Amino acid sequence: MTVAMRHLSAPDLTPVHTEQVRDVLTRPSLSYWQDAWIRLKANRRALVSLWIVVGLLVFTLIGPLMWRVDPATQDLDQLSQPPGVDRTATLVAPPVTWSGEALTDEEATGLRAIGRADTQAVRLHWDPMPEATGGYRVYRNLFPVGPEKAYGLPLLMNMEKTWYEDRLDLRPTTYYYSVAPLDESGEHAGEVQTIELNLNRVITIDEARKRGLIGDEETPAPGATVELKLHPLGTDYLGRDLFARLMHGAQVSLFIGMVAPMLFVAFGILYGATAGFIGGAVDAVMMRFADFVVALPFLLFMILFKFIFQVEAGESGIMPMLVALVILSWPATSRLVRGQILQIREEGYIGASRLLGAKTNYLILRHMIPNTMGVILVTLTFAVPSAIFTEAFLSFIGMGVAPPTPSWGSMCNEGIKTMLTTPHELIFPAVLISITVLAFNLLGDGLRDALDARMRSRE
Amino acid sequence: MLRYTFYRLIQGFITVWFIATATFTAMHMIPGDPLTSEKAMTAEIRANLEAKYGLDKPVGEQYLIYLKNIASGDFGISFTQKNREVNDIIREHFPVSATLGLLAILFAATGGVLFGALTALFRNRAPDYAIMFFVILGISVPGFVVAALGQLSLVNINAFLGFTVLPVGGWGTVAHMILPAMVLGLGTMAYLTRLMRSSMLEIVNSDFIRTARAKGLPATRVFSKHQLRNASLPVVTVLGPAIAGITTGGFVVEYVFAIPGLGRYFVQAVQQTDYTVIMGTTVFYGAFLVFMVIAVDLVYGFIDPRVRLK
Numbered sequence: 001m002t003v004a005m006r007h008l009s010a011p012d013l014t015p016v017h018t019e020q021v022r023d024v025l026t027r028p029s030l031s032y033w034q035d036a037w038i039r040l041k042a043n044r045r046a047l048v049s050l051w052i053v054v055g056l057l058v059f060t061l062i063g064p065l066m067w068r069v070d071p072a073t074q075d076l077d078q079l080s081q082p083p084g085v086d087r088t089a090t091l092v093a094p095p096v097t098w099s100g101e102a103l104t105d106e107e108a109t110g111l112r113a114i115g116r117a118d119t120q121a122v123r124l125h126w127d128p129m130p131e132a133t134g135g136y137r138v139y140r141n142l143f144p145v146g147p148e149k150a151y152g153l154p155l156l157m158n159m160e161k162t163w164y165e166d167r168l169d170l171r172p173t174t175y176y177y178s179v180a181p182l183d184e185s186g187e188h189a190g191e192v193q194t195i196e197l198n199l200n201r202v203i204t205i206d207e208a209r210k211r212g213l214i215g216d217e218e219t220p221a222p223g224a225t226v227e228l229k230l231h232p233l234g235t236d237y238l239g240r241d242l243f244a245r246l247m248h249g250a251q252v253s254l255f256i257g258m259v260a261p262m263l264f265v266a267f268g269i270l271y272g273a274t275a276g277f278i279g280g281a282v283d284a285v286m287m288r289f290a291d292f293v294v295a296l297p298f299l300l301f302m303i304l305f306k307f308i309f310q311v312e313a314g315e316s317g318i319m320p321m322l323v324a325l326v327i328l329s330w331p332a333t334s335r336l337v338r339g340q341i342l343q344i345r346e347e348g349y350i351g352a353s354r355l356l357g358a359k360t361n362y363l364i365l366r367h368m369i370p371n372t373m374g375v376i377l378v379t380l381t382f383a384v385p386s387a388i389f390t391e392a393f394l395s396f397i398g399m400g401v402a403p404p405t406p407s408w409g410s411m412c413n414e415g416i417k418t419m420l421t422t423p424h425e426l427i428f429p430a431v432l433i434s435i436t437v438l439a440f441n442l443l444g445d446g447l448r449d450a451l452d453a454r455m456r457s458r459e
Numbered sequence: 460m461l462r463y464t465f466y467r468l469i470q471g472f473i474t475v476w477f478i479a480t481a482t483f484t485a486m487h488m489i490p491g492d493p494l495t496s497e498k499a500m501t502a503e504i505r506a507n508l509e510a511k512y513g514l515d516k517p518v519g520e521q522y523l524i525y526l527k528n529i530a531s532g533d534f535g536i537s538f539t540q541k542n543r544e545v546n547d548i549i550r551e552h553f554p555v556s557a558t559l560g561l562l563a564i565l566f567a568a569t570g571g572v573l574f575g576a577l578t579a580l581f582r583n584r585a586p587d588y589a590i591m592f593f594v595i596l597g598i599s600v601p602g603f604v605v606a607a608l609g610q611l612s613l614v615n616i617n618a619f620l621g622f623t624v625l626p627v628g629g630w631g632t633v634a635h636m637i638l639p640a641m642v643l644g645l646g647t648m649a650y651l652t653r654l655m656r657s658s659m660l661e662i663v664n665s666d667f668i669r670t671a672r673a674k675g676l677p678a679t680r681v682f683s684k685h686q687l688r689n690a691s692l693p694v695v696t697v698l699g700p701a702i703a704g705i706t707t708g709g710f711v712v713e714y715v716f717a718i719p720g721l722g723r724y725f726v727q728a729v730q731q732t733d734y735t736v737i738m739g740t741t742v743f744y745g746a747f748l749v750f751m752v753i754a755v756d757l758v759y760g761f762i763d764p765r766v767r768l769k
Contacts, residue, residue, distance in 0.1 A: 438599035
């Protein structure tokens with residue numbers, strides 16, 4: 001038997017390549033921050049909040065560059081103007097004095113308006129009332145008189161004549177005029193007549209030229225209309241552009257809301273870390289001092305600080321508030337950081353690292369700081385809304401930033417005075433404060449869940 | 460317990476002393492002195508006034524006099540309202556603030572426990588989401604906005620119904636207190652609801668609840684007797700800080716609703732730079748808050764004996 005010999009060449013002698021199929025049980029290793037970022041991205045609420053915060057920053061920093069309106073300039077034609085109202089004004093001739101004449105041919109009886117009722121003048125005329133032995137009183141109100149018999153502002157007291165011209169601070173809105181007959185003692189003597197008037201916005205040609213609404217050469221006829229300046233969100237009670245004020249107010253509110261927490265958290269870290277590292281008697285004394293600062297009534301002392309710094313005329317009062325916030329708010333962070341440091345110091349990996357020959361500096365930089373960073377970041381996020389709240393609260397009671405510097409809190413303070421007639425002046429800053437605080441709170445919740453397994457909220 | 464009480468009280472007194480010292484230091488850092496605002500004053504009148512208020516003495520001596528006066532409960536005489544003692548001002552205005560604050564706390568605590576229990580009971584269902592939505596709103600909307608909106612809606616309700624349901628401002632009757640107290644307690648209530656909810660959910664999984672169920676107790680009894688009772692414990696702990704929050708929140712509510720409380724008076728005193736009133740009210744409020752927190756802690760020690768061991 002002969003065995004067939006095959007000729008073997010070098011490639012035949014190479015080992016057969018075997019493909020080993022194994023279950024791969026590892027995933028690419030993630031750093032703490034990558035892991036946290038993935039968790040945060042999975043949290044819809046936190047992500048939306050993050051975008052809102054980014055949007056707010058754009059609104060604050062880039063907004064004033066786009067909308068170049070000075071927040072202190074007054075537009076006297078549009079005081080307390082709600083957003084989205086018709087901005088057209090009719091040009092009229094300068095006002096002429098009126099003495100109630102040429103009225104008898106009117107067919108209407110009772111209380112009526114003579115001629116056009118506009119923001120230049122409202123001319124009222126009424127029939128003599130027999131019970132008016134002591135003359136008449138004219139009232140003006142922005143609301144319907146209603147069952148409470150709220151007639152509003154008394155304009156004319158105990159006058160004998162049966163006509164009245166109102167030229168007092170008229171706005172393009174609906175007014176309710178009432179005329180009451182009076183007896184000799186000045187009391188209402190009979191039925192009060194009320195009329196509802198819708199006022200048109202008018203502007204005299206001279207004024208329009210002065211405000212730059214029509215050119216110097218143009219001579220439009222009375223009755224033509226002009227467009228007043230655009231205020232997208234309306235104006236406040238002094239005619240200042242609300243949109244511009246909201247953006248500049250955001251700069252103040254967010255500056256205090258973000259810079260103050262950064263400063264006091266930084267100080268708190270230094271203080272807490274020092275106390276935690278040194279330990280012993282120094283630690284005890286430092287922490288007792290922190291306890292006392294915590295016990296100080298916070299807002300009371302914020303107000304006291306405002307008093308100490310004595311904001312001069314022309315200053316904004318932002319810096320005193322910042323300093324006061326830092327002085328009073330650091331202990332919470334320092335306690336937290338000290339606790340963390342004490343805890344981490346006892347961890348096994350610190351001991352292991354030390355056994356391997358790590359120096360103190362390395363331990364601090366490589367282990368201590370990165371491991372406290374998460375907690376610190378969460379504290380920082382929650383400190384922002386409370387700082388914004390504090391600023392708003394102080395500005396609201398008039399103890400914060402000094403006018404005319406706008407801040408959301410001081411805008412609310414101004415808005416609350418006109419909230420019945422023009423609520424937009426209160427609502428816009430209030431909504432912005434609420435959204436900002438909400439966004440930072442939800443972002444804080446998300447960060448806490450993402451960064452710190454121990455503090456994770458149970459939901 | 461006695462030792463603990465004693466320790467806490469000593470700590471409280473030291474804190475009040477610290478507050479008094481901080482206030483004194485703060486007031487002496489202000490440029491000028493209390494008499495600067497007085498118009499056209501001859502040197503003799505000034506010297507007389509300084510002698511009267513003790514301003515001619517060295518700072519150290521002033522400090523000792525100040526501490527002695529505080530220890531004897533004498534806060535001095537108002538600088539702007541002559542012949543009015545700071546004690547009188549506190550005696551007159553503090554009860555108003557305290558009544559308002561007490562009502563607000565009651566409202567916040569009952570509401571917080573109730574709504575917190577409801578959210579836990581209806582976990583991840585419509586009532587839970589609805590309540591939690593309002594809780595988030597309550598935490599995010601500043602107190603003065605709530606106050607303003609509350610007043611605004613009250614005006615509209617009164618106008619709509621044609622008669623006065625509740626007065627929109629002022630002080631005097633119970634009707635005056637209802638809305639301000641609700642507004643004042645709202646933020647704390649939102650916070651307590653959140654706390655109560657998480658505490659309820661934590662307790663659901665604890666051993667004693669399982670034991671109670673295993674013994675065959677009806678679900679309602681487990682809920683009311685075991686879960687609710689134990690879950691309300693943490694609410695007591697935060698009542699101390701809540702009192703502080705509500706007291707200062709009172710500044711705004713008193714301002715918006717025109718209530719003659721001490722908070723509004725304090726703000727007014729700061730605006731008028733009324734030195735003695737500012738110092739007096741700060742120390743008074745500070746002492747009040749410190750001892751309220753201690754009182755709450757001690758009460759908690761009675762309710763939950765574990766705290767005493769710490």
